[in-house]
Amino acid sequence: MHNLDIFNESKRYMPGGVNSPVRAFTGFNINPPVIKSGKGAYIYDEEGKKYIDFVLAWGPMILGHSDEEVVEEAIKTLREAQAFGAPTYLELELAKLICDTYGIDMIRMVNSGTEATMSAIKLARGYTNRDKVVKFSGCYHGHFDGFLVAAGSGVMTENIPGSAGVPKDSIKNTIIANYNDIDSVKEIFEKLGEDIACVIVEPVAGNMGVVPATREFLEFLREVTKKYGSLLIFDEVMTGFRVALGGAKEVYGIEPDLVTFAKIIGGGLPCGAYGGKKEIMEMLSPIGPVYQAGTMSGNPVVMSMGVATLRKLINNKYYYEQLELLSSYMQREIELILNNRGISFVINRCASMMTVFFTEDTTIKNYEDAKRCNVDFYRRYAEHMITNGIYISPSQFEAMFLSVKHTKEDIDRFLDVLRRF
Template identity: 50%
Template sequence: MTKSQELFKRAVNRIPGGVNSPVRAYGAIGETPRFIQGAVGSSIFDVDGQKYLDYICSWGPMILGHNHPVIRDAVVRACENGLSFGCATEREVEMAEFICERIPHVEMIRMVNSGTEAVMSAIRVARGFTGKSKIIKFAGCYHGHSDALLVSAGSGVMTSGVPDSAGVPKGCTQDTMIAVYNDLESVKQLLEESNDEVAAVIVEPVGANMGVVPPKDGFLEGLRTLCDEHKALLIFDEVITGFRLKFGGAAEYFGVTPDLVTYGKIIGAGMPVGAYGGRKEIMEMVSPAGPVYQAGTLSGNPVAMAAGLAQLKLLWEDQDVYTRIYRKGEYLFEGIQKILKENEVPYQVNYTASLGCIFFTSEKVTDYTSAKTADTKAFAEYFKYMLNHGVHLAPSQFEAMFLSDAHTQEELDLTLELVEQYFKTW
């Protein structure tokens, strides 16, 4: 028995399912989770001493690679002053100024502790600002596990086969309306049916929790127009895409301006951080400036702020990083597509910049319904092959591969060689 197996055996006795987040579970692919001891650059190392080329990157935050020395040093220095004060700190102000001065659509921002908290708070602010109650989300888009949004969610919910969640009262979701991703007509219909009682439309600008599903041309622009026409706010959930597609996130990448945006992942450089922000007139609704209550004892934690600010400064000062990882994404995902075509494998490759995935289906994937046609058993066999050959992927058909600036050309070529070897025997 490996040490990972031993740890998992212990974990299932004290932790539900043996993991602290369902996306870490390997049950869907019939394996035991690898327990990770350390990481550097593009590689992670498990407790059994195995090295893996990592395409999870802590689910996105490690855009510069694991254990970046500048970020690590910033954390160590911050720790020397204490881990938490429960009081205001200068670094919180620096973080807010740094973001707001560089992202035009974020005039004010509030730090929180997770993406779930950021989205939950942004929804509350949207309702408070508009005086309306209904929300439109998209099937397959995941916005955290708050009650009102755990409806037709993607990611771990898809993998486990649970369509929504037990423990969520019907009353919590009665104002949540479900549209079809990449289908503007479905949004228009819901807006009209609601008699203009929709406070906000929330969307992952690039769907990344039902696998990777890019927006069709005109989709995000169409949402902006519909929201303006119906006096609803447009919320971009950029927990994954924020500071990854470009410094200004998907909003800059696609040239569409949201009213509110939620962040996570990269702004904490691996520390547990989230944030939501937007126009000043909307954000001034938040307590103590306004009547919309939201609080967090550990929000703006000084160590987390030190890590996140260090990473954002590195990204701002070297924005060629976005060109580099875009080219890596194009090379890797186009390379996989070419291998599938040459071997007459009818699967699909979807990607946007440094996010991508293979869908084990012959159907073009543009939304939640088409994503669900993927053969999860076929994915499981592929996953196990790659893992056994030292490549660490997300243990779910419905998650993204993340590239970092630390991935080298040689590592991309090695990955493509393994993909080709696998599908040659398909």
């Protein structure tokens, strides 16, 4: 069947033909390829066309698609353990791997990044007995009502729901600050510090395109939350086990109170988790008063994929060096090509996640900067790349990822296609 026929029929049965909006290629002059299979760094559509994949399921596939060892583990588990809704040894294995590698006391498994962040917020509120949450414009923490806020930044501005169906009441305790802007956070804490349960931040933002936080900014967040008795939550759904084994926490050397994970820890199956200090985590039911539960949480097949993925990453630490080498090569060569063509751009990169912003600005350090990018130019670039077998995000405000299966030849192929744009 042709991609287009499948996509058109999908539109009859699923809103927009998709199960998550960005996949629909809205505003594009090309339709999304319908993906049938993946192996290593490559994915194949229903027409048999091959793409080098730089989306990697939006981050999880750091080992590439259908890694043999990971898949073997999952199949082995599936043969004997599908779902029990009871404690299993596999959950303990994954919990230990994450806690010991990242450096937290305790963890709770859930089924997605959204579930992880919304649960972490509830826990922070329960622990501090406060309601207000500080979040940064341009950071995405999932589709939980309290995070879907379109706001003029700053404490004085009234929030507007960022989606239909979000009651104004459910965002009245969300306060929006500017990313990488210490003063905007200072102002909020000076006015409302005693009421703030937590600050949630992507330490390396990936959802306005890649925008790493400055060290001073994260240090300030650590300091101010400590001073006012609020919790600092690192949302490492994208960066966890991606930018380093110890995530952004390792890169910056800054310790959050709570952390959220998803993507890589599930090895490509639906998974999420949140964790932190024992004293905070033991506020969770059944020990404490904060209720959070899940029929499928800690599912054995998911856990075995996560265990196999993390084991492989832990046992092959050079993977991160390899990813850094390849990513820095890719960045340098893209810069050369675009400079030679007289195209204005900024590349932001942290380890194996990067974004090429088409902009007249010289830096992109927050959402306001990112919004000034030439999204129409990005659309034409992405259409060209995807049509020519280079699968990148159909949005300027996303990251490009590398896996350990990408080779220099794959990057050179990317560069060749770029040269022809």
